[in-house]
Amino acid sequence: MGSARLAVRDGRAVLETGMWLARSRRGCGIGTAALRMLLGEAAAAGARAVVADTTSDNAAALAALRHHGAALVESRHTADVHAELRTTRPPA
Ligand SMILES: CC(C)(COP(=O)(O)OP(=O)(O)OC[C@H]1O[C@@H](n2cnc3c(N)ncnc32)[C@H](O)[C@@H]1OP(=O)(O)O)[C@@H](O)C(=O)NCCC(=O)NCCS
Known part of the structure; x- marks a missing residue:
């Protein structure tokens, strides 16, 4: 239904994200939910910001x-x- 990425930028402390959803899947809360998951992944990887x-x-x-x-x-x-x-x- 789409794609999302987390890429290394400025070292591993800051990751860059981008997202694309098929038109038929937009506006249903998927982007917001996916961003929440990406933030969790970034935190688990030790990044301080996305x-x-x-x-x-x-x-x-x-x-x-x-x-x-x-x-x-x-x-x-x-x-x-x-x-x-x-x-x-x-938490550590
Ligand atoms: C941007 C994108 C990932 C957002 O994902 P989504 O699933 O459509 O967004 P959501 O349904 O989670 O909605 C997010 C918010 O935008 C609002 N929204 C959704 N569609 C909207 C529209 N067409 N116009 C205005 N607001 C809109 C929602 O109400 C929600 O707001 P809220 O948090 O105040 O309730 C998706 O629309 C997309 O793939 N767009 C094309 C590619 C793109 O622009 N990528 C991002 C580049 S940074």
Whole structure:
């Protein structure tokens, strides 16, 4: 129904995510749930943050990111939006 990735960026402390769902599967909560799972995977891998890049017209992506407490930084010159989510590390 789609794909999601976690990629190493700036060392293993910060991972980068991207997600794509088939149109027929969008808007059903899958993206939000998948992002929650990715944050858990990132925390288990020892990462302190997950980052993502999207655009200001991508309402679903922005809402899913906000749902998980992302800090969003909008570009002054383009529609680009950079998101950073803190992970919750599991207890040692
Ligand atoms: C972005 C994407 C992964 C989100 O996944 P999703 O399963 O469609 O999103 P969800 O159903 O979990 O909804 C997430 C939030 O967006 C809102 N939303 C969903 N579709 C929306 C739409 N078309 N317009 C506005 N808001 C929308 C939901 O209400 C929800 O908000 P809430 O947390 O306030 O309730 C998916 O839509 C997608 O694959 N889009 C195309 C590829 C893409 O843009 N990838 C992301 C690049 S960073």
